[in-house]
Amino acid sequence: MLETRDLTIRFGGHVAVDHVSCAFAPGSLTAIVGPNGAGKTTYFNLISGQLPASEGEVWLDGMNITALPAPLRTRRGLGRAFQLTQLFPSLSVQENVRLAVQARAGGGLNAWAIWSDRQDWLEEARSILQTVRLLEKRDMPAASLPHGDQRKLEVAVLMALDPKVYMFDEPTAGMSVDEVPVILDLIRALKARRDRCILLVEHKMDVVRELADRIIVLHNGALVADGEPATVIASDVVQQAYLGTAPVSAEAA
Ligand SMILES: Nc1ncnc2c1ncn2[C@@H]1O[C@H](COP(=O)(O)OP(=O)(O)OP(=O)(O)O)[C@@H](O)[C@H]1O
Numbered sequence: 001m002l003e004t005r006d007l008t009i010r011f012g013g014h015v016a017v018d019h020v021s022c023a024f025a026p027g028s029l030t031a032i033v034g035p036n037g038a039g040k041t042t043y044f045n046l047i048s049g050q051l052p053a054s055e056g057e058v059w060l061d062g063m064n065i066t067a068l069p070a071p072l073r074t075r076r077g078l079g080r081a082f083q084l085t086q087l088f089p090s091l092s093v094q095e096n097v098r099l100a101v102q103a104r105a106g107g108g109l110n111a112w113a114i115w116s117d118r119q120d121w122l123e124e125a126r127s128i129l130q131t132v133r134l135l136e137k138r139d140m141p142a143a144s145l146p147h148g149d150q151r152k153l154e155v156a157v158l159m160a161l162d163p164k165v166y167m168f169d170e171p172t173a174g175m176s177v178d179e180v181p182v183i184l185d186l187i188r189a190l191k192a193r194r195d196r197c198i199l200l201v202e203h204k205m206d207v208v209r210e211l212a213d214r215i216i217v218l219h220n221g222a223l224v225a226d227g228e229p230a231t232v233i234a235s236d237v238v239q240q241a242y243l244g245t246a247p248v249s250a251e252a253a
Pocket residue numbers: 011016034035036037038039040041042043
């Protein structure tokens with residue numbers, strides 16, 4: 001479904017993502033792990049089109065999308081949790097989700113379209129808000145939400161768009177302890193559908209261990225391990241380069 005081929009980006013002389021070739025199948029959740037600065041977010045930015053590749057390609061459903069700008073990649077089914085600045089901060093929480101439902105259903109993004117006869121879109125938006133426990137805040141302007149709720153709204157909008165590929169970059173970062181299970185349950189439910197490709201950048205290894213079907217490890221921009229979670233976590237390269245539980249080589253030190 002999604003594939004990167006020799007995907008690379010250089011910032012000046014620094015290679016932040018270094019010839020990463022990897023294919024992601026539908027129905028699987030792949031966790032992308034690695035130390036700070038390993039290139040995980042930059043890899044996401046290259047896949048979603050927020051950054052242009054210096055070299056290499058991104059393929060989605062058999063199509064080379066490397067030259068497509070981010071919004072066109074979104075339209076083709078590549079979904080990344082949007083930041084509030086990419087939503088409509090002054091519109092209500094519910095309007096943001098309803099507009100995403102409308103966009104997916106082919107109604108475009110015209111907030112002023114007559115939609116009173118599309119009660120189904122509104123109901124779907126409310127159902128998603130219920131899932132992420134934001135229903136009672138549906139009339140608040142999106143920008144006025146506390147940080148944890150903003151992150152939940154980002155996920156709600158992504159669910160409303162229901163892309164083929166879901167990309168989560170530390171989805172629970174900055175959330176309070178009681179908010180974290182809501183997001184994890186939602187990712188679990190998505191995974192259980194077995195028809196979506198899910199990529200997850202996550203530092204918390206307990207979360208990775210529980211959710212991932214597969215782990216890939218980036219280190220200095222390069223893919224250094226790829227496989228089934230238990231094997232990857234136990235591998236020397238992860239123990240040394242990431243978890244630090246084995247003697248660190250002189251080079252890494
Ligand atoms: N726009 C940019 N310009 C210059 N350097 C950048 C840019 N974006 C990222 N980098 C560099 O690329 C490297 C990879 O950064 P990236 O944020 O992708 O790492 P990460 O694995 O996501 O780290 P973290 O776990 O801390 O979020 C870092 O050295 C970072 O400083």
